[in-house]
Amino acid sequence: MDDEFRQRLEQRLGQLENRVALLERNQELIASGQRRSSLRSLWRRPPIWTFEQYPPRLLNLNVSPPAPAITGHAPRIAMVTPSYNHVQYLGATIESVVSQNYPNLTYHVQDGASIDGTVDLLKSLGDSVSWTSAPDKGQSNAINLGFAGADCEIMAYLNSDDMLLPGTLAHVANYFVSHPDVDVVYGHRVFIDREGLEVGRAVLPPHDGNALQYADYIPQETMFWRKRVWDRIGPIDESFHYAMDWDFIMRAQEAGFKFVRLPRFLACFRIHDAQKTASTYAVGVREMGILRRRVLGFDPTQMQIRRAIAPYLARQLAYHYAYRLGLLRY
Structure with missing residues (x-):
C-alpha cells in the first residue's frame, strides 16, 4: 500500500469517524430534547389530572386489600347520590354503595x-335504596336536599357516574373511629371510561393545605367528613355549580378542621362525553377564580x-412512579 493511498484512506476514515460522532451527538440532543419535552408534558399534565393514562383494561375491583371488619360500634354513614338523566351509569353507582354491606348506612338518591x-x-x-325524583335547582341543591335531616x-x-371500591366504607369508618381528631379524609382514585374499563390511576401524596388554596x-368521590364539619360550616353553597366541592373543602380548612389523605384506593371517577366536569368548564374557571x-x-x-402547587405536583409525580414501579403498595 503506497503512502498516497494510505493518506487518502486515513483521511476517509477520519471523515467517517467525525460523521459517526456527529450522528451520536445529534441522537443525544434528540434524546435529551425528548426527555425535556416529556418532562414538560408531565408538568403540563401531571398524572393526578391525566385521566387516560393507558389503553382500557378490565377494572380490578380489589385494587386495595380487604378492609378489616367493623369492630364494636359502626358509626352511621349518610351518603347521597345527586342524579339527573344518568340511567346508564346510575345502576353501577348504586350497586357500588349497597354492595359494601356496611351495617349502619343511610343511602339516598336525589334525582332531578x-x-x-x-x-x-x-x-x-x-x-x-331511599330515593326521590323531583325538579331541583341543580347538583348543589340536590345534595342539600338529600342530606336534609x-x-x-x-x-x-x-355522583351518579362514579363508583365506590369494595371495602371503602368499612375502611373509612375504622379510620374515623381510631382517629377521633381527624375530620375529613380522602384517598387515591381510579379513572374509568364510559364502559367501566380502567384507563388510569391517581396516587396522591399526603395532604398539603397550602397547595389546596391554589x-x-x-x-371528591373519595372524600368523607364528620357531620360536625357540616354542622359548623353549613351545607353545600348552591351558588356554585362546578366548584361546590372545592368551596366546601376550603371552608372546612379555613375553619381549622383536620384533613388526612388515606393510603388506599377508595373510588372510581368515570370519564365520558356528557360529563359535567367537561361540559361546564367555562363556568368552572369563573368559580375557581372566585x-x-x-x-x-x-x-x-x-x-x-403553577409555582405555588409545584412542590405538591413534584411529590405527586414521585408517588405516581414509585407506585408504578412497585415501590409503594396500597
Whole structure:
C-alpha cells in the first residue's frame, strides 16, 4: 500500500469517524430534547389530572386489600347520590354503595326528575335504596336536599357516574373511629371510561393545605367528613355549580378542621362525553377564580398558581412512579 493511498484512506476514515460522532451527538440532543419535552408534558399534565393514562383494561375491583371488619360500634354513614338523566351509569353507582354491606348506612338518591328511565330503575330496586325524583335547582341543591335531616356521624356524596371500591366504607369508618381528631379524609382514585374499563390511576401524596388554596386536587368521590364539619360550616353553597366541592373543602380548612389523605384506593371517577366536569368548564374557571380571590385575597396569575402547587405536583409525580414501579403498595 503506497503512502498516497494510505493518506487518502486515513483521511476517509477520519471523515467517517467525525460523521459517526456527529450522528451520536445529534441522537443525544434528540434524546435529551425528548426527555425535556416529556418532562414538560408531565408538568403540563401531571398524572393526578391525566385521566387516560393507558389503553382500557378490565377494572380490578380489589385494587386495595380487604378492609378489616367493623369492630364494636359502626358509626352511621349518610351518603347521597345527586342524579339527573344518568340511567346508564346510575345502576353501577348504586350497586357500588349497597354492595359494601356496611351495617349502619343511610343511602339516598336525589334525582332531578329525570326522563331517561332513571325512575323505572329506582322503582325496580324496591326498598333497598331511599330515593326521590323531583325538579331541583341543580347538583348543589340536590345534595342539600338529600342530606336534609340526616342523622349520622359521617357524610359523603357520590355522583351518579362514579363508583365506590369494595371495602371503602368499612375502611373509612375504622379510620374515623381510631382517629377521633381527624375530620375529613380522602384517598387515591381510579379513572374509568364510559364502559367501566380502567384507563388510569391517581396516587396522591399526603395532604398539603397550602397547595389546596391554589388548586383543588382532592378527589371528591373519595372524600368523607364528620357531620360536625357540616354542622359548623353549613351545607353545600348552591351558588356554585362546578366548584361546590372545592368551596366546601376550603371552608372546612379555613375553619381549622383536620384533613388526612388515606393510603388506599377508595373510588372510581368515570370519564365520558356528557360529563359535567367537561361540559361546564367555562363556568368552572369563573368559580375557581372566585374561590381563589376569596381565600388568597388576590387574583393569582397562572404562573403564580403553577409555582405555588409545584412542590405538591413534584411529590405527586414521585408517588405516581414509585407506585408504578412497585415501590409503594396500597
